[in-house]
Amino acid sequence: DSLAKLWLFLEVNGEYSVSSSVYFYKDSDSRGDGKIHALYPWDVEHSMAKEEYITEDVMENINNTGTYGLWPAVYQHQDMKEAVYKNWMETFRPALCKLLDESTGYHEDELSYIETYGERYEVASKWNELVWGEEHNIADKGAFIKHYLEGRIPYLDESLKPAP
Numbered sequence: 226d227s228l229a230k231l232w233l234f235l236e237v238n239g240e241y242s243v244s245s246s247v248y249f250y251k252d253s254d255s256r257g258d259g260k261i262h263a264l265y266p267w268d269v270e271h272s273m274a275k276e277e278y279i280t281e282d283v284m285e286n287i288n289n290t291g292t293y294g295l296w297p298a299v300y301q302h303q304d305m306k307e308a309v310y311k312n313w314m315e316t317f318r319p320a321l322c323k324l325l326d327e328s329t330g331y332h333e334d335e336l337s338y339i340e341t342y343g344e345r346y347e348v349a350s351k352w353n354e355l356v357w358g359e360e361h362n363i364a365d366k367g368a369f370i371k372h373y374l375e376g377r378i379p380y381l382d383e384s385l386k387p388a389p
Contacts, residue, residue: 228299229308231263232284233317235296236309236385237377239278242271243296273369279376282384306387313385321374343367 235243246268251261284296299305323329324339331341343350343363350363361369 226308226312227263228261229305229312230316231266232296232300232305233309233312234266235269236282236284237317237321237381238269238272239275239281239283239373239377240266240269240272241275241278241283242269243284273373276373279373280380303387306385310385310387313381318378318382321378325371325374325378339367339371 231247234240247266248264249261250264252258285300300309320336323336327338327340329336329338331337331345343366346363350359353359354362
């Protein structure tokens with residue numbers, strides 16, 4: 226399940242740099258469940274970086290050589306495809322739809338409507354622009370993420386469906 230969630234996170238975001246910054250761990254058989262687990266994603270600076278990934282199966286189509294070959298190989302297993310789709314339908318898709326739904330509003334401790342983050346962090350964004358030479362302000366970034374997800378969700382609805 227953890228591998229399916231990591232795979233799906235990377236797929237949703239079009240994160241194509243997956244040969245490093247990916248970690249796994251295994252609890253001992255006596256103290257844990259004895260299974261290998263994928264650790265949370267990190268160092269994903271390429272997420273949502275390419276508009277053409279809105280309608281592409283990124284994890285299936287990445288270079289099949291070297292360490293990249295893990296991802297397409299894992300996804301060839303029917304149980305993996307089913308776990309990815311289950312996580313898509315039960316967790317990821319509802320969360321992304323909530324993020325895009327204006328009626329969600331802003332909530333301190335919950336996922337909020339995407340545009341409320343731009344309003345809430347506008348001052349911090351301006352500091353990033355000044356200090357780090359950011360090319361795009363938070364409103365521009367939020368608009369692109371919204372555009373990306375509005376195209377990505379329907380695409381993934383179709384492409385992630387397991388074959389009958």
